[in-house]
Amino acid sequence: MSHSDADIHPTVEEAADDIADMEIRGAATIADAAAGALATQAEDSDAESPESFRAEMRAAGRRLRETRPTAVSLPNALRYVLRGMEGRSVPDLRESVVESADEFQRELGQAQDNLGRIGANRLRDGDTVMTHCHSTDALSCVEKALDQGKEIHAIVKETRPRKQGHITARWLRDMGVPVTLIVDNAARRYLDQTDHVLVGADSIAADGSVINKVGTSGLAVNARERGVPVMVAAQTLKLHPDTMTGHTVEIEMRDEREVLTLDEEEEIGDVTVENPAFDVTPPRYVDAIVTERGQFPPESIVTLMRELFGDQQGGEPWEE
Numbered sequence: 001m002s003h004s005d006a007d008i009h010p011t012v013e014e015a016a017d018d019i020a021d022m023e024i025r026g027a028a029t030i031a032d033a034a035a036g037a038l039a040t041q042a043e044d045s046d047a048e049s050p051e052s053f054r055a056e057m058r059a060a061g062r063r064l065r066e067t068r069p070t071a072v073s074l075p076n077a078l079r080y081v082l083r084g085m086e087g088r089s090v091p092d093l094r095e096s097v098v099e100s101a102d103e104f105q106r107e108l109g110q111a112q113d114n115l116g117r118i119g120a121n122r123l124r125d126g127d128t129v130m131t132h133c134h135s136t137d138a139l140s141c142v143e144k145a146l147d148q149g150k151e152i153h154a155i156v157k158e159t160r161p162r163k164q165g166h167i168t169a170r171w172l173r174d175m176g177v178p179v180t181l182i183v184d185n186a187a188r189r190y191l192d193q194t195d196h197v198l199v200g201a202d203s204i205a206a207d208g209s210v211i212n213k214v215g216t217s218g219l220a221v222n223a224r225e226r227g228v229p230v231m232v233a234a235q236t237l238k239l240h241p242d243t244m245t246g247h248t249v250e251i252e253m254r255d256e257r258e259v260l261t262l263d264e265e266e267e268i269g270d271v272t273v274e275n276p277a278f279d280v281t282p283p284r285y286v287d288a289i290v291t292e293r294g295q296f297p298p299e300s301i302v303t304l305m306r307e308l309f310g311d312q313q314g315g316e317p318w319e320e
């Protein structure tokens with residue numbers, strides 16, 4: 001690496017590209033990768049002064065931050081690691097970043113395990129869950145239920161346009177769960193055979209709204225109409241601190257080519273394609289948000305947010 005103040009490590013560039021291209025995807029996995037990339041930036045830095053080290057870390061943080069806007073786990077991870085940066089010399093700063101990234105990654109894994117155990121208690125022996133997209137937090141609940149000796153079945157929504165349902169189907173098969181894969185449009189029909197809708201979250205807002213893969217809100221409304229409870233598995237890393245002061249969560253709009261190929265467009269003719277990646281499920285359609293700190297009705301999540309973020313003031317650590 002050269003000695004310029006804002007040198008971004010190739011590992012950070014690669015992680016940022018992979019997050020933007022969804023080679024690395026899912027809120028928890030994105031956060032884990034971002035923390036790991038910051039640790040590499042720190043470890044390999046040849047900055048000669050504390051100022052240039054800090055400038056490098058901020059530049060790396062900004063590069064990662066700009067990849068995808070909706071999953072708050074990403075800025076929450078960057079805040080955790082960069083706020084842990086302390087020391088007066090480059091070696092001290094380096095050590096603090098590496099330690100803080102390590103601690104973040106350990107806590108993330110631990111939170112997912114704890115959340116899984118709490119969520120598993122909602123599932124009974126023989127239950128069928130319906131999933132949407134691919135959520136490691138949601139699958140942790142199924143895994144822990146299996147550990148408790150329960151038999152669980154899954155109806156897995158394909159999840160157009162990227163078909164993350166295929167990843168979920170593979171993970172569940174690896175756990176030994178019988179899987180029925182359905183197209184998204186069949187979900188309402190199969191709710192009659194479903195005991196729980198089980199999804200993850202990219203962000204949870206202060207009013208208890210759940211921001212998750214587009215299609216989650218329609219599924220939740222249908223589930224309410226059919227009397228099927230909706231369970232959202234989301235570790236506290238998914239709580240969005242800015243929403244406590246009235247900010248809304250930005251919904252990522254992705255490339256139209258995920259929906260319509262060039263060949264298809266040539267056949268149809270010129271049309272406008274909209275491809276929002278996420279949507280907002282209002283709290284009244286959600287029965288429980290399961291976190292590593294316990295399960296909450298969505299309306300009361302703000303209390304937990306105040307406890308966790310109440311004292312956080314000031315600018316973003318990658319902008320300072």
Ligand SMILES: O=C(COP(=O)(O)O)[C@H](O)[C@H](O)COP(=O)(O)O
Pocket residue numbers: 025026027028029071132133134135136137138164199200201202212213233277
């Ligand atoms: O919506 C998605 C992934 O969207 P994308 O595929 O566009 O990233 C997942 O449900 C959440 O990120 C939660 O996942 P996890 O529980 O693993 O954090």
